[in-house]
Amino acid sequence: MFSKACEYGIRAVIYIWSQSKKGNKLGVKDICKEIDAPEYFTAKILQALARQDIVSSTKGPNGGFYIDKEQENIHLMDLVVAIDGDKLFYGCGLGLKQCSAANPCPIHHEYKEIREGLARLLKTKTLRELAEEVSSGKATLHSII
Template sequence: MFSKACEYGIRAVIYIWSQNKRGIKLGVKDICKEIDAPEYFTAKILQSLAKQNLVSSTKGPNGGFYIDTDQEKMRLLDLVIAIDGDSLFRGCGLGLKHCSEQHPCPIHGEYKVIREGLTRLLADKSLKELAEEVSSGKATLSTVMVT
């Protein structure tokens, strides 16, 4: 559903959030190790998010990525749109250019319901909430299953 860039970006920002309350600035290497993501690709994503003021960063030996107070109200929807754009929320499920209520594609009605539900989910979830689920152990960002 989301691009790989968006998946890595979401996981990275949630991880940064989960460590933020400890006052830690995280380097890309540490973030990528924890979320099982490629370092160079994730660094580019985080740099882009920093330019859009969705995460903060500082350079130098004590530098890294962190969440600032002006970013605390960020919703998952903000992050998805920043990385993937909004075409997922307004396009045709089959990719048709002229799909509309008046000229629907075969899955128009069902896709509209799914798209609206996804938009609500992403708008209702804050990254802070998701990070708290990870911090408390209710959710994980790891792709490795521990048994």
């Protein structure tokens, strides 16, 4: 469903969120250790997210990634679109260039429901909520090894 880049990105950002409340910044190495993701690859993703203003970052000692006031009301949807784009949310399930109610593919209507359900989920969930799930121990970002 989501690309690997997106999976790592979501996990990384949720982790940053879950720690950012305490005001501290997080290094890529720490993040990747916690979420069990490849370091250099995840670094690239976070840098791209910083450029798109989904997360913030500073260089130098005590630097790292963190969440800024302006990023407080970001939804999971914004994050997913920033990494994977929005093709998943408007594209045809069977890959037709044009597919609509007027000219539908054989699964158009049912697939549309699924797609919209997913969009609804991602638009409903704020990063804040997801981070809270993790902070409170109700959810996890890595497999128990």
